[in-house]
Amino acid sequence: MSGPGLLRVPLGAIAAGVIALPPEAASYVVRVHRLREGDRFVVFDPELGVEAEATLESIGRRGAEARIDAPRPAALRPGRRVTWIQAVGKGDKMDAVVRDATELGATRIIPAISARSVARPAEEKSQRWRRIAIEAARQCGRGDAPRVEAPMSLAAALAEAGAAPSTEGGALGMCLDPYAETPLGARLAALSPGMEAAFAVGPEGGFTPEELGMCAALGFERVRLGALTLRTETVCAAALGALIAVSDARAG
Amino acid sequence: MSGPGLLRVPLGAIAAGVIALPPEAASYVVRVHRLREGDRFVVFDPELGVEAEATLESIGRRGAEARIDAPRPAALRPGRRVTWIQAVGKGDKMDAVVRDATELGATRIIPAISARSVARPAEEKSQRWRRIAIEAARQCGRGDAPRVEAPMSLAAALAEAGAAPSTEGGALGMCLDPYAETPLGARLAALSPGMEAAFAVGPEGGFTPEELGMCAALGFERVRLGALTLRTETVCAAALGALIAVSDARAG
Structure with missing residues (x-):
């Protein structure tokens, strides 16, 4: 459309x-x-x-x-700051994630290198993802584009998002994991109107147990979206759609 | 993952x-x-x-x-009946919609021919989409696959979904439209636990005004997901992610 x-x-x-x-x-x-x-x-x-x-x-x-x-x-800009941390995996999945994240209101995208990431992306990749974000912003009528950071380690990305419990006015952190107990919808209920949201998603194969521990320590609570195992490239649109709808449902 | x-x-x-x-x-x-x-x-x-x-x-x-x-x-089957009506557009977008809809719990997918659909898909296409749904079910751990209907007119698809106000125990119908006033999240608040949900989404370029009128008459209320214009292939994951999260938030 x-x-x-x-x-x-x-x-x-x-x-x-x-x-x-x-x-x-x-x-x-x-x-x-x-x-x-x-x-x-x-x-x-x-x-x-x-x-x-x-x-x-x-x-x-x-x-x-x-x-x-x-x-x-600009007339149309996201009303909430949203950071999307995506562990880089195979192929051009990150392109699709950048498009989805832009259309669905992310304000910052951090490509992260995790244990199961296949390779560290080249610096040119970030330039490419920035261009994709600008083009997606143009298409969806959005007056700004999310900031696309240069690839960094998962630890650096999680710290950068500012969801740690010690951070004053920090972001509500969520780590998507099909084996989590807490549903995403329940975690989103803790989101106050002006509060920043931050999501972390693993590559194919997910995060390692150590990485999940690091997510938890830095304020990213494990949440699941439904009971099924989503492909990593499906998670972004599904979770950001959920964020918008839960915010709207509570405002209405 | x-x-x-x-x-x-x-x-x-x-x-x-x-x-x-x-x-x-x-x-x-x-x-x-x-x-x-x-x-x-x-x-x-x-x-x-x-x-x-x-x-x-x-x-x-x-x-x-x-x-x-x-x-x-099967251990993992969707708890709610969900019909996804997708007006067929260009290229292989329907393939992606079938995958997303399967991972996110749709139980029936109806490919619809609308005024701005480029062409009527061949019958073989349905066979292809059924195979894609079964493979997506296998991958995401789901014990059933959504039923993929043969392509039909939009009018037939909307009627088939049973969202008309006169239908007893009918589905809650939603037509995704970036220019709608009602947010999806607000409409989802009307969904009771066992109630079926039905979504209708246009091709690139959206539904015509006449088609939007037909949607309304058959119980599909126009709703928007955020303020931006989503690509038609992004809508499915975003809306079904929203459905899961809103259901979970209310159950929790």
Whole structure:
């Protein structure tokens, strides 16, 4: 499903005035979407969560110029901070997780290296995941993109999320594990309106017992989503959908 | 993540005794998983939700024999009837929806032809989706597989789900639509413990206004999951994850 209304174009450093569009944005607007002079579109800065309407002013051989209206905070931004820690596994599953996490309101994604991760991802991978997050934000109408951290050890990722019991105003941490006793829905009941949520999910094969112990020590309580064993790439959409619905059910 | 314990093998008509395994099951047990004589595994009938432990008795040139223990109702079966109506769109998105729906407890999947569906799927497609559902059930440890209906018109699918206000003991119907006012979480609050849930989701581009009207008339209330526009293939995992968590939160 794609939203109605104006084409959305990611752009950095938005300010009012007439500007030459950067080559990538110009090509996207003129060649891919065939906008013409006078057409309106929206530019958004996925890092700052700022957006502005814009008018395509002129198309030349070397590029395109646009008139940018006054910037404003983006209309659609997640209302809650949500950190998604995903242990990196095989293949391109992380791509799918970044897309799902972006559509479903995560504000930070941390690729983590765990014992059963197949390999440490190259630094270029993070650049790729950042681009995927920006494109997913564009598609789903979101005015910011989640911050995608560089891959780090699971220990560093868990500490970074700030869910440890000693952290004041810290995040509610949850570690998804099919063998946990506590249902995710019960844990989510402890989430107050402005509180940050943080999730940790293992690769294929899950976390090792030592890693589960580390999760617990750092405030990530083991929870299960249903009784069945989900594929690691299914967990993100299911858990973030659950977070949204439980928050809405309690607000309503 | 893959569950621990014994290899699970789908098999029809399970009864106690020694049987020659059908060629597909024999190949799966002996060649793919290299079980040896005396090894234990589990057979399950995805249609009836029945399972039994089994022992590989002999491996011969022509196949393999197994001793089947007494059958019992499968340990893991969804506790609630859930119908997922998915308007068929482009590419292999339906494959992903069938996998997600199976892992997250749908008991019936209805591929629907809607105005913006690209093409009517061939009958072979249903066979393919049934095989995918059985394989997903095997992987996630589920003792039954959702019933995958043959593709039908959206009108027929909605009627089949039995969510119309006039249906006694009918399903709670929900039509996912990013422009709906009601959050999914609020609608799920109306779901009583044993009540069936039914979801309808459009293809890329969503349902037409006429189709949304038909959904409403047949008891499928328009609901949104968050404020962003989800891809049609993300909706299934997010909404079924929400259903599980809201049910668990209320039970807890």
